[in-house]
Amino acid sequence: ITQHKHQHKMLQQLVYYLPQDTIFTRIKCLPTLNVLKRTFILYTGQQYKMKDLSQPFASGYKPSEVEQGWYPWWESRGFFRKHGASKKFVMVLPPPNITGHLHLGHALTCAVQDAIARWHQLQGDEVVWVPGCDHAGIATQAVVERYLWATQGVTKHQLGRERFVNEVWKWKEEKGTVILDQLKRLGASLDWDKFVFTMDKHMSEAVTAAFIQLYDSGLLYRKKSLVNWCCSLQSAISDIEVDHVYLTGPTELNIPGYEKPVTFGMMYDFAYRVNNSDEELVVSTTRPETMLGDTAVMVHPEDERYSHLHGKCVFHPFRKDVIPVITDAVVDPQFGTGVVKVTPGHSQEDFDVGQRHNLQQLTVFDEKGKLTDIVPEFKNLPRFAARQAVIEALTEMRLYHGSKPHPMMVPRCSRTHDIIEPLLKPQWFIRCSDMAAKAIDVVQKGELHIYPETYKKTWNEWLENDIDWCVSRQLWWGHQIPAYCVTSEDGEFWVAARSRDDAKSKVAEKEGISESSIVSVCQDEDVLDTWFSSALFPFAAFGWPRHTDCLEHLYPTTLLETGHDILFFWVARMVMLGLHLTQELPFKGVLLHGLLCDAQGHKMSKSRGNVIDPIDVIEGASLKVLKDRITSSGKNGTLSSEETSQALQKQTSNFPNGIPECGADALRFTLCSYNFKNKLLSVDVNSIEQNKFLGNKIWQTVRFLLASMEKVPNGIECASRVNITQRSADLSTMDKWIMSHLAQLVHNANQNFVTYDLHHITLGFVTFWQNHLCDTYLESIKPVLNEGSCEARSSALSTLWTCVDVGLHILSPFMPFLTEELYQRLPRYAKKCESIMQCDHPKTEEFMCWNDQELEESVNHLLLVAAAFRAIKATYNITHSRVHGSFVCLNSHLNTVLVENLEVVKKLGRIASLTAIDKNTSPPTSSSASTTCDSTIVYLHLKGVIDPKQELVRLRKKMSKVQKEETKITSIITAPGYIERSPAHIQDTHQRKLASLRAQLEQLLFIVQNLEKM
Structure with missing residues (x-):
């Protein structure tokens, strides 16, 4: 056990070579030794035994007790790895960010993917499900910066780059361990030997190789361009990290670094004077402070109001220079005065206009959001303080024409909530048009399948936008860009290379210069966009660019399952880079799930206090524990003071009684019960608790089965499946009825696993187990088990055992802990597998001989008759069973079924006796209540039972x-x-x-x- 990274890595590699039947006990080092807060592995040299089940069968289902002990046994026995199968199923877990703990959205991903992976394993496939974590550059740097400021009172600049990055690594070690523990608590059958962190050494090698390949093939270039700049982060951010907030009118927004709110949703009018004239051109803007960087005013070429000003200039009142009046068809003559200010250094639209008209690009704000020296009197003023200063100065010059409410879209940083500023910066871009066209083509040809298919349209719309991808970020945490500025006597040259020496030789060869003439070589200090390394994940995880056995055997993968919100930002980029770098699709199918909302349909966010930690659902958490965690997040800087206050307030209304203990199985089953292909999924903790009660129902069913088997001589002989491939005449009507429903359950499960409609499987299971098995079949056979012949009791028990055994196998991909525990406790006449994970999944063709729709319809009528008796009793408030019933059935076939199953109708109808009346016989006296169901009239005799x-x-x-x-x-x-x-x-x-x-x-x-x- 060691604290040093390289030694810890060696220890991990050593442990992987130990025998599979070796116990691995996870321990935590003492605080004085555990500087990096790592979780270490201790080799004890003892065999890990299966969970001890010698204790009596508990009277009730307790998730915490049932789920304990199974995961380490599965892991140590190697049940998550199956080699040598002819068919492979390979999938990567979308690597969660190390910004914090997993939330329910991650749990949804885990539950869906694990259910699919376990089903494939039960099909006999070789399943490889690769885990990982993402370094999440911007998000992680932002949260660590806030954490350091809140806990140590230091900034990243005070620490310096090297010390700050070390602090982020410490954060990663702590949060990464928690994330892995959460995944294991959820029961994820991941192949932990293949765990990947996107900043691992081999991932860095992959990133460097990909960057250089793209550069050498002419797809990477460097230019000065406008980027989404967050002044708080002091970095460019991607489009997905920008929240566009629509304001209908004047709105005060809290901006980081400003004591008072800043007003947005206003339109400000001011005038430019035509040079050497008293004429004015009035322009409108929502950001008057940016006029300091205006380099033109623009009118429509066919707007006759301003035709006399074509080619003229206006005087800039602050810079004391003149700027041209240009014409461009982009202007809407009907909007405002028809005159538009042009600020190429602060607007993408204006930048494009500036490119067409060769306008100067002036930078108004620096990286911190303060004014540059283009107008010395405003230098270093914060941008929104400068707004008022500019307005006051324009007013003094009689150029300000007032303001009015105006709807507008405000771009805000999703991390800091700062206002995003377009800023001119040298950036690296990838040319995407050719790769995007190929990505569209593979979907249109059916080579890549997207589920649900409605997202094909979104796929095409995004990829048809011919926009190059900015991959550089002004951060310290991430993969430093493998590009170098080589300065020689002949000038500066940028090149992608693996090292400084490599850069020197590449420039010397390309430019035809001597290496001795090179003065300096400096690596670009920026890092790559997190999405760049993430886009390499499905092939870099298996060793690319090296030609490893894993890459040869496991790539391309089978399926990618992820949220629809990152279809373009991650999925499309994986496809583009996968096709370009490996000449293969990284996966054959894409399965998209929706975004989780709370029970009220609100998007989950920390500030709303509705973000749920899956462990809180598994273990339960009081309201005090939840609030203490929010308070702690406020103290360590994870949440702002405003967010902390809002979250505490809303948490009380969201979880007034805290979160009940539900267990991992109930959580998984609930998440798979939603039609996750919908765009939004509303999750209610109460529904998770209901599925814990389902777990108890299953537990009690097995308990009843075991107790019943003890009462029957040679009951263990009933612990085997009935002949599923051939119908038996020895079984009763109700036995055959439940077997027919069991056949449908198996068919439903296999069919919907293929189409990834897991919610149909969970619904089918609940219907079968609760409605058919427990509420109907179990109740119907209780008289048989108590008073029936030995043969009838054995048939009923064998049928019940078959339903339970098959039902547990159907349920196991969704509730692995509960089904493993019950599988191990279930007696078995024949030899059983070591784990339910190693069994074969029930096959549709094996059970279809039991599918009997005609029988089901007959029994359904029987059940309607029984329900009619219960309804009459409820109507007359009769709670006991000491009542007599009778019926008249006009259908001879159904009458035969009813007569043959009088005991069943009595039991399910909760009556003491039942008589069949000939249809030609007079009905009972008026002292009876009656109702009609289909072709049968039922009577309940009330005389002496109630007081009218x-x-x-x-x-x-x-x-x-x-x-x-x-x-x-x-x-x-x-x-x-x-x-x-x-x-x-x-x-x-x-x-x-x-x-x-x-x-x-x-x-x-x-x-x-x-x-x-x-």
């Missing part, structure tokens, strides 16, 4: 209450102006409520009339 007088009193009171509610709703919807005043969804709610109340009144009236006849 007391029931009439109760029911009339209930009718009175319902009538009052009906009158109230009616008065609301008939009130004057209701239709014009009330929203459509409110009117719809009222109408549905009214219909329900009237239906209740109709039913109550029928019952009262029936009782009055008794």
